[in-house]
Amino acid sequence: MDPLKDQTRPGQRSPPPSTANTPAKPKCKPxxxxxxxxxxxxxxxLGVLLVCYSVLLSGRNRRVSLRYSVVIxxxxxxxxxxVxxxxxxxxxxxxxxxxESYASMKLSPGLSAYADNPDGARVSVAELVDFAKGRVPKGMLKKSDIRLMATAGMRLLEMPVQEQILEVTRSLLRSSGFEFRDEWASVISG
Known part of the structure; x- marks a missing residue:
């Protein structure tokens, strides 16, 4: 009998197919x-993304939490x-x-030198306010307070003259763009 041909005789069953010549089916195991x-x-x-997000967020919070105050x-x-x-x-x-967290500028003369011309104090203080505006980010001006504290020279002036000079500076500070209240411009005690 020819092994390549599959012959069956009447009444006989065909033999099971040979597994030697057929490829094995792979079993699907995960x-x-x-x-x-x-x-x-x-x-x-995900861990790396979380760490990166935290670092970026903390950096953003540091910038946002930076505040400014201006003292004249x-x-x-x-x-x-x-500043x-x-x-x-x-x-x-x-x-x-x-x-960049601190800046300072000085102009002469002092405020008391404007006793005879209180309006002259406006020019001097305006230059100082412009200097401060250049050091504070524009978006932070309204959130940054500005104060004027006059000392020794102003204490020597009579009260009406002190008040005239202070009112000139208050007017300027109100319109400066900084947060300001009138009581924040005063002659402080020695």
Missing amino acids: AKPIILLLIASVAIA DGGSSGTRVH FGYRIESGKPVFDFGG
Whole structure:
């Protein structure tokens, strides 16, 4: 009999097909190591994204939490403006007097030199306000307070003259774009 031909005789059953010549069917078992590797990769990717998001968010919060205050010191020999950048940590201001967080400028004469011409104080204080505006981001002006504290030279002037000079400066500070209240411009005690 020819082994290549399949012959059957009457009454005989055909033999089962030979498995030697047919390829084996692969069994479909999920590969556990591949699934675990895929899950671990997704978890690591999500972890990295979370860390990146946290870093970006904390950097954004630092910038947003930076605040500014402006103090004009009306002394006897000159008038100075101090611009302070600070941030709030645990409810308290933290100042950094280096870099862009602090700036100062002095002009002479002091405010008391304008006793005979109170309107002349406007020009001097306006220059200091312009200096401060150049150090505070525009979007932060309305949120940044400005104060004027006059000292020794102004204390020597009579009250009506002090008040005239203060009213000129208050008018300027009200229109400066900074947060300002009239009581924030005053002659402080020694």
